[in-house]
Amino acid sequence: QSVLTQPPSVSAAPGQKVTISCSGGRYNIGNHYVAWYQQFPGTAPKLLMYGNDKRPSGVPDRFSGSKFGTSATLDITGLQPGDEADYYCGTWDSSLSAGVFGGGTKVTVL
Amino acid sequence: QVTLKESGPVLVKPTETLTLTCTVSGFSLSNARMGVSWIRQPPGKALEWLAHIFSTDEKSSNRSLRSRLSISRDTSRGQVVLTLAYLDPMDTGTYYCARKMDTDAFYPDWGQGTLVVVSS
Numbered sequence: 491q492s493v494l495t496q497p498p499s500v501s502a503a504p505g506q507k508v509t510i511s512c513s514g515g516r517y518n519i520g521n522h523y524v525a526w527y528q529q530f531p532g533t534a535p536k537l538l539m540y541g542n543d544k545r546p547s548g549v550p551d552r553f554s555g556s557k558f559g560t561s562a563t564l565d566i567t568g569l570q571p572g573d574e575a576d577y578y579c580g581t582w583d584s585s586l587s588a589g590v591f592g593g594g595t596k597v598t599v600l
Numbered sequence: 601q602v603t604l605k606e607s608g609p610v611l612v613k614p615t616e617t618l619t620l621t622c623t624v625s626g627f628s629l630s631n632a633r634m635g636v637s638w639i640r641q642p643p644g645k646a647l648e649w650l651a652h653i654f655s656t657d658e659k660s661s662n663r664s665l666r667s668r669l670s671i672s673r674d675t676s677r678g679q680v681v682l683t684l685a686y687l688d689p690m691d692t693g694t695y696y697c698a699r700k701m702d703t704d705a706f707y708p709d710w711g712q713g714t715l716v717v718v719s720s
Binding site for chain 2: 492522523524525527533534535536537540541546578580581582586587588589590591592593594
């Protein structure tokens with residue numbers, strides 16, 4: 491059971507938009523920045539978003555992040571077949587003094 | 601260029617102790633504010649945070665595994681070591697080490713991961 495809650499899967503047609511939610515609590519999302527990771531099968535996670543809404547160099551602006559209260563969202567617009575992957579949110583939890591992740595969301599391009 | 605590389609046994613028996621090493625390059629473990637975490641992923645499942653060692657050598661670990669888990673570092677060799685005792689088949693998975701700033705909540709750099717299978 492992950493500390494952060496994500497939907498198991500989302501899907502949309504190419505060119506459309508998907509939104510992935512990440513729900514937490516006061517001591518994690520409510521008190522810390524959120525990051526998002528993209529993971530393709532058999533590979534390590536890759537940082538996709540940090541500081542709630544900042545993209546590392548090389549990440550297309552089709553990816554955007556936001557946070558409100560104890561929840562965060564990742565939007566992917568102009569969905570492409572190459573976006574099919576698992577996406578994880580993560581942050582720190584100051585009550586647990588530990589890193590925490592969501593359960594992951596599989597994005598499917600129809 | 602920052603790199604992290606995990607190494608250790610692929611197959612271990614139940615009740616044995618696992619020792620994994622993360623060898624880093626491109627940055628120093630004695631650098632102020634830079635630490636390394638271990639994160640694992642059972643096959644087909646989600647990421648699970650295990651432990652972190654801060655630049656100060658302070659450690660933090662997953663409460664559910666704390667009695668079996670320890671993390672340490674050798675700054676001169678650029679290595680962070682994870683040990684996990686009393687292994688169970690549920691400990692099977694890919695183990696990653698990842699770097700982060702002590703005060704940040706994100707991991708910009710990850711190792712490729714190492715698969716560990718716990719089976720008799």
